[in-house]
Amino acid sequence: MTDFLLELFSEEIPARMQAKARADLERLFTAQLAEAGLKAGAITIYSTPRRLALIAKDLPAQTEAVSEEAKGPPEGAPDQAVEGFCRKNGVTRDQLEVRDIKGRPTYFAVINKPGRATRDVLAEAIPAIIRAFPWPKSMRWGEASASTESLRWVRPLSGIVAILGDDLVECEIDGIESGYETVGHRFHHSVRPEPVEGQLAKGASTSSARTEIGRITIGNAGDYAEKLRACHVIVDHDERQNIIRDGAARAASDAGLQLVEDEGLVIENAGLTEWPVPLLGSFDPAFLEVPEEVIQLTARVNQKYFVCKYPPDAQHGEGDRAQRGGGAPPSPASAKATADATSPSLRDREDKLAPYFVCTANIYASDGGAAIIAGNEKVLAARLSDAKFFWELDQKTKLEDHAKKLGNIVFHEKLGTVADKVERVAKLAEWLASLEGTGLLRANPEQTEQAARLCKADLVTEMVGEFPELQGLMGGYYAEKQGLPVEVSHAIRDHYKPVGQGDEVPTDPVTVWVSLADKLDTLVGFFVIDERPTGSRDPFALRRAALGILEMLNRNGLRVSLWEAITRALAGYTKAMVRKDMPETEYQEYLAKQKSIFTTIPDFFADRLKVQQREAGVRHDLIDAVFALGGEDDLVRLLARVKALQAFVETADGVNLLAGYKRASNILKKEGGTSAPAEAGAHLPTSDPDAPVRDGPLPAQGNKTLSYTPEPAEKALIDALDAAQPQVTAAIEAEQFQTAMTALAALRGPIDQFFEDVTVNDEDESKREARLALLARFRDAVHQVADFSQIEG
Amino acid sequence: MKPLSFQQIILKLHEYWGNQGCAILQPYDMEMGAGTFHTATTLRALGPDPWKAAFAQPCRRPTDGRYGENPNRLQHYYQYQVILKPSPPDIQQLYLDSLTAIGIDPMLHDIRFVEDDWESPTLGAWGLGWEVWCDGMEVTQFTYFQQMGGFDCKPVSGELTYGLERLAMYIQGVDSIYDLDYNGAGMTYGDIFLENEKQMSEWNFEVANTETLFDLFNKAAAECENCLEKKLPIPAYEQAIKASHMFNLLQARGVISVQERASYMGRVRDLAKGSCEAHMVKNGWAA
Numbered sequence A: 001m002t003d004f005l006l007e008l009f010s011e012e013i014p015a016r017m018q019a020k021a022r023a024d025l026e027r028l029f030t031a032q033l034a035e036a037g038l039k040a041g042a043i044t045i046y047s048t049p050r051r052l053a054l055i056a057k058d059l060p061a062q063t064e065a066v067s068e069e070a071k072g073p074p075e076g077a078p079d080q081a082v083e084g085f086c087r088k089n090g091v092t093r094d095q096l097e098v099r100d101i102k103g104r105p106t107y108f109a110v111i112n113k114p115g116r117a118t119r120d121v122l123a124e125a126i127p128a129i130i131r132a133f134p135w136p137k138s139m140r141w142g143e144a145s146a147s148t149e150s151l152r153w154v155r156p157l158s159g160i161v162a163i164l165g166d167d168l169v170e171c172e173i174d175g176i177e178s179g180y181e182t183v184g185h186r187f188h189h190s191v192r193p194e195p196v197e198g199q200l201a202k203g204a205s206t207s208s209a210r211t212e213i214g215r216i217t218i219g220n221a222g223d224y225a226e227k228l229r230a231c232h233v234i235v236d237h238d239e240r241q242n243i244i245r246d247g248a249a250r251a252a253s254d255a256g257l258q259l260v261e262d263e264g265l266v267i268e269n270a271g272l273t274e275w276p277v278p279l280l281g282s283f284d285p286a287f288l289e290v291p292e293e294v295i296q297l298t299a300r301v302n303q304k305y306f307v308c309k310y311p312p313d314a315q316h317g318e319g320d321r322a323q324r325g326g327g328a329p330p331s332p333a334s335a336k337a338t339a340d341a342t343s344p345s346l347r348d349r350e351d352k353l354a355p356y357f358v359c360t361a362n363i364y365a366s367d368g369g370a371a372i373i374a375g376n377e378k379v380l381a382a383r384l385s386d387a388k389f390f391w392e393l394d395q396k397t398k399l400e401d402h403a404k405k406l407g408n409i410v411f412h413e414k415l416g417t418v419a420d421k422v423e424r425v426a427k428l429a430e431w432l433a434s435l436e437g438t439g440l441l442r443a444n445p446e447q448t449e450q451a452a453r454l455c456k457a458d459l460v461t462e463m464v465g466e467f468p469e470l471q472g473l474m475g476g477y478y479a480e481k482q483g484l485p486v487e488v489s490h491a492i493r494d495h496y497k498p499v500g501q502g503d504e505v506p507t508d509p510v511t512v513w514v515s516l517a518d519k520l521d522t523l524v525g526f527f528v529i530d531e532r533p534t535g536s537r538d539p540f541a542l543r544r545a546a547l548g549i550l551e552m553l554n555r556n557g558l559r560v561s562l563w564e565a566i567t568r569a570l571a572g573y574t575k576a577m578v579r580k581d582m583p584e585t586e587y588q589e590y591l592a593k594q595k596s597i598f599t600t601i602p603d604f605f606a607d608r609l610k611v612q613q614r615e616a617g618v619r620h621d622l623i624d625a626v627f628a629l630g631g632e633d634d635l636v637r638l639l640a641r642v643k644a645l646q647a648f649v650e651t652a653d654g655v656n657l658l659a660g661y662k663r664a665s666n667i668l669k670k671e672g673g674t675s676a677p678a679e680a681g682a683h684l685p686t687s688d689p690d691a692p693v694r695d696g697p698l699p700a701q702g703n704k705t706l707s708y709t710p711e712p713a714e715k716a717l718i719d720a721l722d723a724a725q726p727q728v729t730a731a732i733e734a735e736q737f738q739t740a741m742t743a744l745a746a747l748r749g750p751i752d753q754f755f756e757d758v759t760v761n762d763e764d765e766s767k768r769e770a771r772l773a774l775l776a777r778f779r780d781a782v783h784q785v786a787d788f789s790q791i792e793g
Numbered sequence B: 001m002k003p004l005s006f007q008q009i010i011l012k013l014h015e016y017w018g019n020q021g022c023a024i025l026q027p028y029d030m031e032m033g034a035g036t037f038h039t040a041t042t043l044r045a046l047g048p049d050p051w052k053a054a055f056a057q058p059c060r061r062p063t064d065g066r067y068g069e070n071p072n073r074l075q076h077y078y079q080y081q082v083i084l085k086p087s088p089p090d091i092q093q094l095y096l097d098s099l100t101a102i103g104i105d106p107m108l109h110d111i112r113f114v115e116d117d118w119e120s121p122t123l124g125a126w127g128l129g130w131e132v133w134c135d136g137m138e139v140t141q142f143t144y145f146q147q148m149g150g151f152d153c154k155p156v157s158g159e160l161t162y163g164l165e166r167l168a169m170y171i172q173g174v175d176s177i178y179d180l181d182y183n184g185a186g187m188t189y190g191d192i193f194l195e196n197e198k199q200m201s202e203w204n205f206e207v208a209n210t211e212t213l214f215d216l217f218n219k220a221a222a223e224c225e226n227c228l229e230k231k232l233p234i235p236a237y238e239q240a241i242k243a244s245h246m247f248n249l250l251q252a253r254g255v256i257s258v259q260e261r262a263s264y265m266g267r268v269r270d271l272a273k274g275s276c277e278a279h280m281v282k283n284g285w286a287a
Helices: A015-037 A078-091 A118-132 A203-208 A221-230 A237-254 A261-269 A287-291 A292-303 A338-341 A372-394 A399-408 A420-434 A445-454 A460-467 A473-481 A486-494 A507-528 A543-554 A560-576 A584-614 A620-627 A635-649 A651-670 A712-731 A737-745 A746-759 A765-783 B007-021 B090-102 B166-174 B189-207 B210-229 B233-251 B257-283
Strands: A004-012 A043-048 A051-059 A064-074 A097-101 A104-113 A157-164 A177-178 A180-184 A215-217 A276-284 A307-310 A351-359 A410-412 B051-060 B076-085 B111-115 B118-119 B125-134 B136-148 B157-163
Touching: A004 A118, A004 A221, A015 A051, A015 A118, A015 B111, A015 B257, A043 A237, A043 A287, A051 A543, A064 A078, A078 A104, A078 B166, A097 A584, A118 A157, A118 A460, A157 A180, A177 A237, A203 A292, A203 B051, A221 A410, A237 A261, A237 A276, A237 A307, A237 A351, A237 B210, A276 A399, A287 A292, A287 A351, A287 A372, A287 A543, A292 A307, A292 A351, A292 A372, A338 A473, A372 A473, A372 B136, A399 A420, A399 A445, A399 A473, A410 A420, A410 B111, A420 A445, A420 A507, A420 B007, A445 A486, A445 A507, A460 A473, A473 A486, A486 A507, A507 A543, A507 A584, A543 A635, A584 A635, A620 A635, A620 B157, A635 A651, A635 A737, A651 A737, A651 A746, A651 A765, A712 A737, A712 A746, A712 A765, B007 B076, B007 B090, B007 B166, B076 B090, B076 B166, B090 B111, B118 B166, B136 B166, B189 B233, B233 B257
Parallel strands: A157 A177
Antiparallel strands: A004 A051, A004 A157, A043 A051, A064 A104, A097 A104, A180 A215, A276 A351, A307 A351, B051 B076, B076 B157, B111 B125, B118 B125, B125 B136, B136 B157
């Protein structure tokens, strides 16, 4: 058993691609081994910006020998057939064996496949892995690129180390031969020409002086990581991440500050360095008048810096100066901050951004990092002056004037500009805010309209142009600076929320209505033009919009009629989409599309609701059961009903009633019973907001007078229905869903008894019909609560 | 040790790249937005012939003008460009040693290759590479051309584009472009270019006669097509560059709407790609 080392050395691999590259290398290597019948003990993958490395433990020296037999033609078969058989199996005629098969002498070829040396398997596997490597983007380079068929890699590949045990695995790909040699740190492990003096007169020697690259000879998998470490390369990405994570935190705490943690930055910086050295720098506190989010983004996105805060606790003395692990880079340079941070005014600054940052250098510089810090401070200062310039420039224009430029931004080619959208959203939001009734949030309609009209204005500001992720937030800041009411500035700031599950759900009335209007408008618009999500594709984030609507409705218990809201949202589009000169057919198409939305959008919500409620343990079939009734356009009420139903169907009464229901509905189905379950109580969605959209039509009270004396169990069921139905109806009317379920539960005994004692399919046609009608009545009574046919189990 | 002056940096780079076998060219004598537009880059990146050149190229970006009031932005500035075809195996080290040659000690500074892929829709070109950071500042764009004018580069060229003013500001430790030591003998960058920036910004943004510009754009486009018809790719390419610059001026004058913008860019792209294609055909390289 021996260990194998593979290193693929290249020019700098983009940091964002390294994690996937490690997984791909492991997968491709394992597959190549498996194809040869080999399996490694443990596989470790490392990456640095310049290398991908793999160490496979405990590989056998060779693959197992295999012996296979093939049955051929019988003895005496034509020569042609025998020779063909030999050719096919790669044997000569005299190697064939003759065996008796059921009394018939038959040729057999015995093919012995000896074990292959693992080294040979690997020598073939390495080029195959390199050629098959799925980089997201790859390139050609150098002389070989005269052909477009030349090797592709993420950046030029220049070296392969492949050692099995202590032996080289010889292989070659596009002129790159495997060897024992690799290269250490780009600067720590090379010999450079003398730095040039400030004069030109030194002659050509300095200008053509070349760096000698330091080479390292690797002995085997066991000494690889340590030999590299000695040459200032920490090959293990996890170790580099730890150094950055801990080092950055320490650089901050040594200065009495607290690092704002950012795991994405840790990983990215580890992907940009072979010898990471976190360094603390500072910037002019005057920049702190720019919003913290802007500073943090500038530092993170443009420069990959961490930012620091003043700690919540002012008592932080000396800080933790724990020893770092062996071989790791020396302590980060962190000076001058301590005194400042511990000054008495600290209490005012608790948890606020401090004018410091941590950058991660790839070198332990000869001056301890002073020049690097100075350089980075200068770059950040230039970036922050840009940000400050934008911050001040944007404020010179009022949001309402910014908003005028929204006509230049296309929302969607078929749905007009952002200005058009804002116009629709403003009307919709104002309408929502002016709704009256229970379960609604009272918001000032003027403020709501104002917030809606300004909510997208920041899209044309310089700052959002620079940092699109600050949309909303900047608008909020600018509104505040402009002296707009806090309700308005908060609504502008938060109207994109909630973005994704787990995000904060707005509760401020103005914010809720603006956010709801914005999302509804988006949803309805894209459904009108048939841009619905398919599979994993949801380019306009409609699922997120629908989920956001649901979360806001639920969180705030909003009793908004979905039909009415859709109708209102549609009206906003109709004006733009229905042109006077529109051909009749096109107009009809549009009308049909409008109509279909009243089915497709509720269905879409039903699906979102199932996803959203899955985590809360709400059964999806019960959501279907309530949705199937149709007519329900109040999602808060719907969910309350689903929850009561879930509680009920999990009780013994519920289980038995469901069984009785299924039996009744099977009989009705078989007999071609009166009404099919799907139609029971269902209301077709309507585009008329004034149409009644309450629960399904109630079955007539009681059966028609019977022409015969009912059997006791039959009578009991009739009585129970007579008693229960009004209770159920009243309870549902009052939205007392639990009471409705309890009333239904009273039918459980009578229905069981009915099936026990009464023959539905009586010879007497009138009895049969009456009993089928009774069952239908029972089913309809149950349907007042939910379509039980949708319930599983 | 006194840092290099602006002109010394250019001379040092000339000397360094000259020693690497590059032809040291003079700037192209036409207005262009980037060194990449120089025929020594664009047209030479096409076809199989080896090529090595280095040159400083004045670049004009009318919309970047700030009337000489912004310490970091200019409407006219210099790029130093090196083109090596095919890309040599030690190109990264060659580049790093050029930094040492102009006074940047890599043991004192943090030099990094950070992913940055390059694409020029105008030229139908793209490549993979990095922006090179020195202590967090981008000092060079480093690109392996994969396509030019819509054609695969066979072989691939390596292109290095140094931002000369930035690099000089870094080396000299000054905060404003205008404070750069230009000649090491008391003359600053501002002494030479500040008035130029003021006047050109005013002309670019306020004065340039837009009717004339539209007219020049159309004339250059027509002349490009005339050259293409006569199978003269180099003059055609020059007219495409001219049209491109007119478009940039029109943009600065703010007379091209968002909707029109795409169509103008498309026209320039067609002219430039057409010129590249004619160049391929003329040399017998096109398939």
